[in-house]
Amino acid sequence: MSWLTQLPSRRRRYRELSEEIQWHIDEKVDELVADGMPRDEATHAARREFGNLGLLEEKSRDVWAWLPIEDFLSDIHYGLRTLRKNPVFTTVALLTIAIGIGANTAVFTVLNSVLLKPLNYPKPEQLVSLHQVAPGAAGLADFENGLLLSPSMYFTYADHNRSFQSVGVWVPGSANVTGRAEPEQVRTVFVSDGVFQAFNVQPAVGRWLSSDDQVPHGPERVMLSYAYWQKRFGGTPAVVGQNITVDSRPREIVGVMPKGFEIVDADFDVVVPLAFERSNLPLAGFGFHGIARLKPGVTIAQANADIRRMLPIWMDSWSNGPGQDGHIYETWKITPTIRPLKDEVIGNVSELLWVVMATIGLVMLIACANVTNLFLVRAEARQQELAIRAALGAGWTRILRTLLVESLMLALLGGIVGIGLAYAGVHFLVATNLSNLPRLNEISLDARTVAFTFALSVMSGLLFGLFPALKCARAGNASALRTEGRTTSASRERHRARNLLVAGQVAVALVLLVSAGLMIRTFGALRNVDPGFSDPQHLQLLRISIPESLVKEPQQVTRIQNDIINQLAAIRGVKSAGFISEMPMEGFESGWDQIFAQDKFYPADTIPPLRLYKYLSPGVLQTVGTRLIAGRDLTWDEVYGVRPVVLLSENLAREMWGSPAAAIGKHVREIPSMPWHEVIGVVQDVRERGVQETAPEIVYWPPMVVGGFTGTRRTVTFVIHSERAGTESFLNEIRQAVWSVNSNLPLAAVRTMQGVYDESLARTSFTLVMLAIAGAMALTLGIIGIYGVMSYTVSQRKREIGIRLALGAQPGDVLQMILRQGMALALAGVAIGVGAAFGLTRLMSNLLFGVTAHDPLTFAGVSVLLVFVALLACYVPGRRAIRVDPVVALRYE
């Protein structure tokens, strides 16, 4: 404190001190002169007697100063001045660091928000997803969600568990809301009792759906999401108790969930209770996601054991029908694999994010190497200055600190600019949703991000500051005063440091470019896969749902769908139209079940493999561009006549009868109560779940099927083949066409097939773009690194080159010498890089498709590219070297 209050008087105190010391010396001189000594000799003697004037005066002043802060402030002051004095150096270094830190901060923000932050529910560590697998169920193994829960499973688990505070099932879906302006299709989540209790998030308004609302045929109630409440009801609390017409039935609104609340990863508009009819549930119906909140202290392993204990109870308590033994499901080997809810939400994105983070981290390393190089070069230029400072009495720690403060300041400035860049980048990412990431609305810069940026800045500042500073401080002896002389050149050791850095840069750049190259090859391979449809940019998709409450008669539903097709086909510019239960990659799956062939024998104690079931209209295959391999398409007469006909996918036909042609005329059915259906056509395989997934075996049913588990498809995707797909005028005409058939039908999921296809590749494209950016940055920084070092070397060796030329060396020889030196660096870097990439790319093999992690073409291509670029980067300074005029070079300085 006293230090602060003294500040104003300090200046005076120092002045008086100088005055006093000066007087002391004057007095001494006068005395000596009086004793008969010549004046100049007396002056020397007085000074000698007094001691080191500057040092003693400083020491006297230091008594009043608070040293650490004062020194630090002066270091900062000095640092700022040197940075300002070298605008080019500062700008280049600052930009390099800022971009590096910005990219790292941006990616870390995403990583932190998506992977590291806990879920936004109370005590999220207790929440689990009731995931289970059934390795014994053929055809099911490749279902992404494992074996979902059936309603009877849910009731068994809810009644008999010992591990859960609450347990529930949910499934996303869609519904039509009418009676409020235009009809619209909304995103729904159907929930059982127990789901809200498990999340334990209080509603913003009103109350949760309770067990009273889960009574079949009881009063129908719904909850709204915050966003839908704001959008459609203006956020009024009076919404509780109002009615909303969902799927043509009035339902009472009982509450609104708070802002940002999602059910696992489902962003919804309306929550509808499931209301199962408990009395006659079968064992089957595996279509629901399970969620539970563990009791305190219960581990996942204990909960798994609990479920294993309950599975036999489930098989004993329910039945698929008279005379059927529930224990047939033992062959499925159902195994509970409960996992934290967070894993369910994040999905498979974590690997991708870590790869991107590692990549960007490597770019940061290259950036640091470049800045280190800049500092090294500059430190050499400052040798003399530092040597003088050392000679004037600055300790080596003080010099080291001065240099470090400078580099840290640069790094922190870079960090500040970097945070700005990161903020913009993250904003862009969230706004465009290019990446298709989960928890996107939770992405934000928080304290942890800022701490990360700060730590990164300090670390990189130390990294590129300490190295040159140590070198400088060590060299801060008397010999440094001579180094700029004519007779010496830079020490070998300093060359080695820079060469090492450049080779390292080339190596890291190679790793990044190989990763980017592998992603490019992956993307190419994916693009080359025949997805089972063609001309996607001219396929207009839209989904229409006809609820039972609007049209009861199944036959009538098909008629309306047929009328819609006719109206759509009549629009100008439409080649053809049709409907299908869902298009590939749309993310809807209508269901899957076993299929029996008439000419095959099935032992009673096995369940045949499960197949994907799809339902289609005549003509839709041709509209979509899915080829018929054998047989013929469905006709409308067969549809209305409910004729027992079916189409199969090529892989299914081959599996069952060896060839597509052999399948024609065979008969299949789902269950004994169903008539045998004749196979009339075989269709090419379709990549239903994205081009990187294998094509599933598919059974294509007519829209109306009798005797099976499913009757008429009420929700289908209409497909229109037209050059006008995606245009606004076209969409208007489509709406008018649909509403001319029935004005209560909302259009949902309106998009082109190209959009669906691109979205299915979004993750891959995102990875590709990120790695390509990282690779480009690495390449650029690497070139700058090589170029910088070679230019510097040439300028250092100017005199030597001049002598060589004067002694008769050919320019070609000199150029070759320079290139050889550069190439040695590049080749060493490439060799190290190839080795490193060989080990590292394996980590991203899950992101690759159609190319191995050690693809020789990519490795060779990238290596050649890097060597070529390095050659170019050496050539420019090389040209400059041979243009050295010996006379000028030797007269230099």
Add this chain to the structure above:
Amino acid sequence: MTKNTQRDLFPGALEMMILRTLKREPLHGYALAQHIKRTSDDLLQIEEGSLYPALQRLLKQNLVKAEWGTSSTNRRVRIYKLTPAGAKHLQHEVSSFERMLEGITRVLAPGES
């Protein structure tokens, strides 16, 4: 000024001598330096300048105070004066120094061990 005769003073020794000198009479810096040199018969090699950091330390601790006065050559100089706290401090320092000296002398005294 030969190296082997030079002894570093222990910390606080210079301050003690300054305080002792100022106890006799207030002096300005130059006179203080001359007095210490003269009375020590040049046995102690003290840089005259080292007086000033020591004086600043004493000022800061309020053991001495400075007043503006006039020198014999009629120039404005600072006269240093012992404060009561300085006097007390000096007494304490001297007695503890004497104890230390006695201890050292006993150890150095020949014959007894």
